[in-house]
Amino acid sequence: MSGCALPAPFKGALGSILVAVSNTVVNGKGRRYRGRWSNRRIRADDVDRLFCAVVRRAARDLGAFGRKMRSSATILRGDCRTLIQSLDPIDAAIFSPPYPNSFDYTDVYNLELWVLGYLGDATANRALRQSTLRSHVPVAFKSPTLVPLGLLASTVERLRNARALLWDSRIPEMVLGYFEDMETVLRGLHARMMTGGRVVMVVGDSQYAGVQVDVAAVLREGAEALGFSVIESREIRSMRSSAQHGGHYDLAETCLVLERE
Numbered sequence: 434m435s436g437c438a439l440p441a442p443f444k445g446a447l448g449s450i451l452v453a454v455s456n457t458v459v460n461g462k463g464r465r466y467r468g469r470w471s472n473r474r475i476r477a478d479d480v481d482r483l484f485c486a487v488v489r490r491a492a493r494d495l496g497a498f499g500r501k502m503r504s505s506a507t508i509l510r511g512d513c514r515t516l517i518q519s520l521d522p523i524d525a526a527i528f529s530p531p532y533p534n535s536f537d538y539t540d541v542y543n544l545e546l547w548v549l550g551y552l553g554d555a556t557a558n559r560a561l562r563q564s565t566l567r568s569h570v571p572v573a574f575k576s577p578t579l580v581p582l583g584l585l586a587s588t589v590e591r592l593r594n595a596r597a598l599l600w601d602s603r604i605p606e607m608v609l610g611y612f613e614d615m616e617t618v619l620r621g622l623h624a625r626m627m628t629g630g631r632v633v634m635v636v637g638d639s640q641y642a643g644v645q646v647d648v649a650a651v652l653r654e655g656a657e658a659l660g661f662s663v664i665e666s667r668e669i670r671s672m673r674s675s676a677q678h679g680g681h682y683d684l685a686e687t688c689l690v691l692e693r694e
Contacts, residue, residue, distance in 0.1 A: 517621035567610030579613035649687035
């Protein structure tokens with residue numbers, strides 16, 4: 434690959450954007466400046482060179498892996514809570530949904546969504562944000578209607594009792610809305626899945642004001658009530674809690690395997 438120079442009109446605006454991005458770090462709460470960001474001397478003129486290096490690396494990867502064994506696939510774009518209803522019978526579902534930890538991915542990746550043309554105006558931005566799984570509180574979602582039972586009921590009650598200590602008073606309703614959305618997903622999978630079909634999902638816990646939200650345990654209870662049997666529930670990684678809770682690795686990320694009876 435001999436060259437990949439950026440068109441001149443893009444160098445100024447795009448260069449400024451990428452320089453700004455290089456000096457920030459993304460976490461679940463959005464963007465913030467990196468430590469000692471003011472000492473990072475990346476100029477807009479460097480964007481062309483850095484962009485070319487990334488393109489060359491991608492081209493090498495395509496050459497190295499492009500002939501690996503593969504099969505055809507159909508990609509459906511939409512909201513799984515409704516799209517699943519139109520699927521043909523399925524025998525497996527493998528996924529990892531957002532966790533109820535108030536990470537707003539439409540905020541985390543908002544810059545990329547605008548720059549790459551996925552969002553064209555404020556209306557599209559608002560529609561996207563309001564269509565996401567209820568796993569965070571910055572968006573005004575519809576109120577949940579699910580009547581909580583078992584572990585979910587006790588968890589939501591503890592969160593409501595601790596409302597005055599929460600960093601956002603809407604967290605109990607967000608957690609309830611999250612599990613209502615997940616019940617919709619599991620109910621849809623159960624309806625479309627063949628007998629003996631399996632669901633494999635990776636989920637993660639969260640914690641607010643000392644109240645642990647055991648996501649895998651709540652989903653196990655809900656899945657069994659829908660007619661799934663739990664084949665396996667295994668912790669695969671420990672995640673770090675927020676600084677408010679000591680920043681320890683005390684939150685579980687769990688692989689949950691269900692089977693349609």
